[in-house]
Amino acid sequence: MSETMADAGADTQPLIKVENLRKLFPVSKSIFREAHDFVHAVDGIDFEIAPGESLGLVGESGCGKSTTGRMLTKLTDATSGQILLADEGELIDIASIQRSHMRRFRRRVQMIFQDPFESLNPRRTVYDTVAESLTVQRIGSVQQREERVAELLHRVGLTPPEQFLFRYPHELSGGQRQRVAIARALVIDPTFVVADEPTSMLDVSIRISIMDLMLKLAEEFNVSYLYITHDLAVARYMCDRIAVMYLGKIVEIAPTEELLSNPQHPYTRALLSAVPVPDPAHKRERIDIKGGISKALNPPPVCRFIERCPRATDHCRTSDHPEFTDLGDGHFVACYNL
Amino acid sequence: MAQTLHIESRGGRVGTPLLEVQNLVMHYGTKEGEVSAVDNVSFTLNNGEAIGLVGESGCGKTSVALTLLRLLPDNSVIKGGDIKLDGESLIDLDEEQMRRRRWRDISMVFQGAMNSWNPVYRIGDQIREALRLHWPETLTYQEETDRIGALFELVGLNPVTMERYPHEFSGGMRQRAVIAMALSCNPKVIIADEPTTALDVIVQDQILRELKKIQQELGMSIIYISHDIAVIAEVTERMGVMYAGKLVELGSTLEVFHRPRHPYSYLLLSSTPSITGPRRKLAPLEGEPPNLLNPPTGCRFHPRCPFAIDKCSSEEPGLVEVGEGHSVACWNWQEVPEIGGLQK
Ligand SMILES: Nc1ncnc2c1ncn2[C@@H]1O[C@H](COP(=O)(O)OP(=O)(O)OP(=O)(O)O)[C@@H](O)[C@H]1O
Ligand SMILES: Nc1ncnc2c1ncn2[C@@H]1O[C@H](COP(=O)(O)OP(=O)(O)OP(=O)(O)O)[C@@H](O)[C@H]1O
Ligand code: SF4
Ligand code: SF4
Numbered sequence A: 001m002s003e004t005m006a007d008a009g010a011d012t013q014p015l016i017k018v019e020n021l022r023k024l025f026p027v028s029k030s031i032f033r034e035a036h037d038f039v040h041a042v043d044g045i046d047f048e049i050a051p052g053e054s055l056g057l058v059g060e061s062g063c064g065k066s067t068t069g070r071m072l073t074k075l076t077d078a079t080s081g082q083i084l085l086a087d088e089g090e091l092i093d094i095a096s097i098q099r100s101h102m103r104r105f106r107r108r109v110q111m112i113f114q115d116p117f118e119s120l121n122p123r124r125t126v127y128d129t130v131a132e133s134l135t136v137q138r139i140g141s142v143q144q145r146e147e148r149v150a151e152l153l154h155r156v157g158l159t160p161p162e163q164f165l166f167r168y169p170h171e172l173s174g175g176q177r178q179r180v181a182i183a184r185a186l187v188i189d190p191t192f193v194v195a196d197e198p199t200s201m202l203d204v205s206i207r208i209s210i211m212d213l214m215l216k217l218a219e220e221f222n223v224s225y226l227y228i229t230h231d232l233a234v235a236r237y238m239c240d241r242i243a244v245m246y247l248g249k250i251v252e253i254a255p256t257e258e259l260l261s262n263p264q265h266p267y268t269r270a271l272l273s274a275v276p277v278p279d280p281a282h283k284r285e286r287i288d289i290k291g292g293i294s295k296a297l298n299p300p301p302v303c304r305f306i307e308r309c310p311r312a313t314d315h316c317r318t319s320d321h322p323e324f325t326d327l328g329d330g331h332f333v334a335c336y337n338l
Numbered sequence B: 001m002a003q004t005l006h007i008e009s010r011g012g013r014v015g016t017p018l019l020e021v022q023n024l025v026m027h028y029g030t031k032e033g034e035v036s037a038v039d040n041v042s043f044t045l046n047n048g049e050a051i052g053l054v055g056e057s058g059c060g061k062t063s064v065a066l067t068l069l070r071l072l073p074d075n076s077v078i079k080g081g082d083i084k085l086d087g088e089s090l091i092d093l094d095e096e097q098m099r100r101r102r103w104r105d106i107s108m109v110f111q112g113a114m115n116s117w118n119p120v121y122r123i124g125d126q127i128r129e130a131l132r133l134h135w136p137e138t139l140t141y142q143e144e145t146d147r148i149g150a151l152f153e154l155v156g157l158n159p160v161t162m163e164r165y166p167h168e169f170s171g172g173m174r175q176r177a178v179i180a181m182a183l184s185c186n187p188k189v190i191i192a193d194e195p196t197t198a199l200d201v202i203v204q205d206q207i208l209r210e211l212k213k214i215q216q217e218l219g220m221s222i223i224y225i226s227h228d229i230a231v232i233a234e235v236t237e238r239m240g241v242m243y244a245g246k247l248v249e250l251g252s253t254l255e256v257f258h259r260p261r262h263p264y265s266y267l268l269l270s271s272t273p274s275i276t277g278p279r280r281k282l283a284p285l286e287g288e289p290p291n292l293l294n295p296p297t298g299c300r301f302h303p304r305c306p307f308a309i310d311k312c313s314s315e316e317p318g319l320v321e322v323g324e325g326h327s328v329a330c331w332n333w334q335e336v337p338e339i340g341g342l343q344k
């Protein structure tokens, strides 16, 4: 299932390469009948993430962000497409990984969830939670594991670690629980972490310390993130590049500041123009778009944004969903009318 | 007849005081002791004005709103202070008199209300029910329907959708209908508690714009409550910053944002990311908000405050004027730098 990448310079290789990834959810009226209707949650997306890079995935509720993250961490199987992960000179195809490779995969790829209240087992202590991956992966002696867990708690700011090791989740605040979840994800030195709205349940003040912690740890551990958020200001703070998703498609992807200052897709423009700005003197240019987001249920093959698009032309109505146009410097956009 | 179609604010002349809150104190009684949720809060809302209350989760924003409406749970006690609407005190009204003020004089968009529509009744009928309970006269069925249609149009909903059930509405539509319901009896004041918090940004933006239009065109007075300071910046003219049950800063939104004088406001603003302006390092607010069962002595912010001086832990600062219409409760406000100043 893996191919070598001997023919390319290792430092220019992406850590993650996603090709034509799709996830369709069947919508069936009866459990006895085969489904004819499908929600195209993720419908053919491509992107790469370099080692140590943080890619933001933004878009409105239901556009397919979490489904993408769950496929990359193998919590959900892809319907089709490839997810290639570079590991020790090899490219592993996550989408069709063998059972025997799962342990190795779990060492490399971890996930942090939105809700620190749900993602931690209430009956396990902080130590048990953070040490779990080490135990499963049979890494180190008991004493080495204890040292490693204490070190991680220290790194995520739960100090002194002895005070936290044997607490249960209900004895921790929301911010502290998310720190435990981060420690759990990083304890086995993963190369890639999917963070799905990791701060959206937290208060503003705690939010910044968690974001700063994740930035610091990314640097120290050289991990890459797929950082999922609906908050563009948070994506700007956290990410090197941003991908904008709309109903299962990535419509624009660019380095963060380029995307914010020079958005090209009509959806990106509308989205950016709607973000409230914490400055009462700031006057925004408003871009109105019709209606609200719906579900991608059996979508026609045309541009996914067509019904809400202020720029749609006859060409859009008679053509397939547009391919990416390369605008240079890593800026790609999927639209016919630039 | 035409009167039932007319949607207005029954407040007075724009700019004159409408709602005056003075030294309000409210506690919740719990097994562990008293929770000091609203402590000595004072502010004025003028006719036609939009003001905001911001602060972290648990600082008492909803509690202030529920106290104004006297819609508090049984374990609460209003310990002191006064609430005047058009000069009339609401604190001394009995329950029946207060019941007649709610909806008609002050109405509220409750936090999370878009998820509390009754699933088995049509949206329009649920608003009809509110009209029957609170509209001063008895209306004919047709008059009710016409009024609901007019309310729907005002909040950007197609009147034919009043026949639909809650599950047939998107989140944004449900929230618009909540706002229509709050407007149903031509209130003088609307309190909007986290009116867009669970919504996507494009829908949030549309709803905030509609509320702003309603405020400006009808001369409506609105109190916005939000933990999101960017929302407060968008829609309000004046604002109050709450911390641990207290109002710690009050002023024009422009001034509080550009020159906050309270260390907490300063840190709150410094820790909010934005898509505009230079990409700057944010200053985290260390620690967590206090437990209101046992709030810190002196200034409630002192355990987290980088500007604290000796007396902060023992003496409580009162609100003092630091500029026109701008007041702050801090012993050391002169030391608070301009935004970005701490990081330099
Ligand atoms: N297990 C499932 N079964 C059926 N449909 C699903 C399932 N999971 C997700 N979907 C649908 O797939 C689409 C994408 O959902 P997803 O959770 O990935 O969106 P999201 O971008 O993460 O949204 P949010 O911002 O609300 O978290 C939605 O239409 C959703 O209803
Ligand atoms: N019924 C109650 N009994 C006891 N304590 C309560 C009750 N309701 C609220 N509290 C407490 O009062 C304080 C203020 O709560 P309130 O709901 O007013 O905060 P808030 O600022 O609206 O927060 P949020 O942003 O989370 O909505 C909190 O400490 C809360 O735990
Ligand atoms: S391809 Fe056409 S419909 Fe799609 S976003 Fe571009 S202009 Fe709009
Ligand atoms: S009174 Fe003292 S502790 Fe309180 S905010 Fe001012 S400086 Fe900080």
Ligand SMILES: [Mg+2]
Pocket: A065, A066, A067
């Ligand atoms: Mg999601």
Ligand SMILES: [Mg+2]
Pocket: B061, B062, B063, B111, B193
């Ligand atoms: Mg509240």
